[in-house]
Amino acid sequence: MKICAFSDVQRQKKPLSLSHNIFLIMETIDWGSLGFGYVKTDYNVRSYFRDGKWGDLEVHTEETITLPMAATCLHYGQEAFEGLKAFRGKDGKIRLFRPEENAKRMKATADYVCMQCPDEDFYLAAVKKVVELNAKYVPPYGTGASLYIRPLLIGTGAQVGVHPSSEYLFMIFVTPVGPYYKDGFKPIDVIVDRLHDRAAPRGTGHIKVGGNYAASMESSAWGHDHGYNIVLYLDAKEKKYIDECGAANFFAVRDNTYITPNSHSILPSITNKSLQVIAADLGMKVEARPVAFDEMVTFEEAGACGTAAVITPINKIVDIDHETVYTIAKNGQPGPNTVRLYQQLVGIQNGDLPDTHDWNLIIG
Ligand SMILES: Cc1ncc(COP(=O)(O)O)c(C=O)c1O
Known part of the structure; x- marks a missing residue:
């Protein structure tokens, strides 16, 4: 070059x-x-x-x-x-x-x-x-x-x-x-948006084009108006499966298993891909599959993951249209697996922990 x-x-x-x-x-x-x-x-x-x-x-x-x-x-x-x-x-x-x-x-x-x-x-x-x-x-x-x-x-x-x-x-x-967590690594509340779709079932949700983000702005504004920083999208066709969590992927933990939705309308997150490897390294099972929204009641921990924050732990999922609140975090604290996954990934990124999968490109 x-x-x-x-x-x-x-x-x-x-x-x-x-x-x-x-x-x-x-x-x-x-x-x-x-x-x-x-x-x-x-x-x-x-x-x-x-x-x-x-x-x-x-x-x-x-x-x-x-x-x-x-x-x-x-x-x-x-x-x-x-x-x-x-x-x-x-x-x-x-x-x-x-x-x-x-x-x-x-x-x-x-x-x-x-x-x-x-x-x-x-x-x-x-x-x-x-x-x-x-x-x-x-x-x-x-x-x-x-x-x-x-x-x-x-x-x-x-x-x-x-x-x-x-x-x-x-x-x-x-x-x-700046650092994403200025006030500490605290779980946040998320609102389910049943009014807007982030991406069509066979559309462009799996790729990173600007149009997807333009299409999400009214939804974000709607979430903010209701007092929430992140909205949870369900699949556009049936409103049955979990899709994305704002501009981040969703994951949950149940029975020592890392569970994350898999669909054409979800952007394949590099953070999520890495967390799946780390979860397996930590002895967890990993399931990437369609995840029904009905499973929400069974989750012990949940989070949104992406480059910006690595993991944003989820406290409650508020489904105002169905007048239901799912409380996930215990006492408003991130769960033990969420903390381990976060610390492991951040440790590798900063060079504090061994980069066993050769993920970092080192300069200087
Ligand atoms: C819609 C969406 N989902 C998920 C992610 C997380 O992807 P990554 O972990 O590669 O940052 C992003 C951020 O790029 C995003 O915009």
Whole structure:
């Protein structure tokens, strides 16, 4: 892979030394109070697909892009994105958690919406490059904060007909994000949304296109209006099976078994995939299958899982339309298996526990 340094990079004033820069950043960012917002960092990387091939990886400092008004991403949602994190360990090294899984998922998304996608090697080199360039924004060990990495792929060709673009832009930006649990690892209440569907049974729920998130916004607002931060979706066809929990997968524990729904309308979560392996490592049985909502009464523990929080333990599931409340957590505390699963995964991500499955890509 060739990397082009763009003129805007070269025009910059002579940069301070890296150690000086890290010192300045450490002084100015209060890592502990960072939220899940956007903080501009120094560099992003991009590659254009034109004339049937991907161009070299470009390094940019500006955070804007120029697009034709008729670009397919703007009109027809030809757009795919990913989200992963980099963590700084006690040893000072930066660890990326399973980035190749995000590369594969982006390819699956791109294929479904008929987009070109860079191959896995190019994708991984781009992720490494953008993290290395912004290394000073990877929060220090022990702060609970991390560097969020957002790969993005969009159709850029100008056209008005509904058909795949012949031009694409792949880009990655990064932004430091704060610790998810500022007030401790506490179970939260979740509301069942029977008014909205996140994804159609044979639609795009299994891939990461922006349209799925636009389709969930009214539902999230409805949940917030009722005082809940997360909504639980049931399957769109029968409202019989558990689907997703906000922008996260659902799992439950019963009789030493890790149970998680499996369906075409659920995004295959990399966190969930990893938790299933960890559950087996910890001596639990693992079941990935359609999970009937009726089983809720039998669950001893439950949680939502995803890159943002790893695990959000669930206290109660509130089904207002059926006037039923399922209390899952005992005394409002996360269950023992939920805690073990969480600690094991976070320990591997931070480099505190042995990475026995070779999940981390280490930089520096
Ligand atoms: C709809 C949805 N489900 C589940 C997840 C969790 O996936 P992951 O663990 O790969 O972050 C996400 C986050 O990407 C999501 O947006």
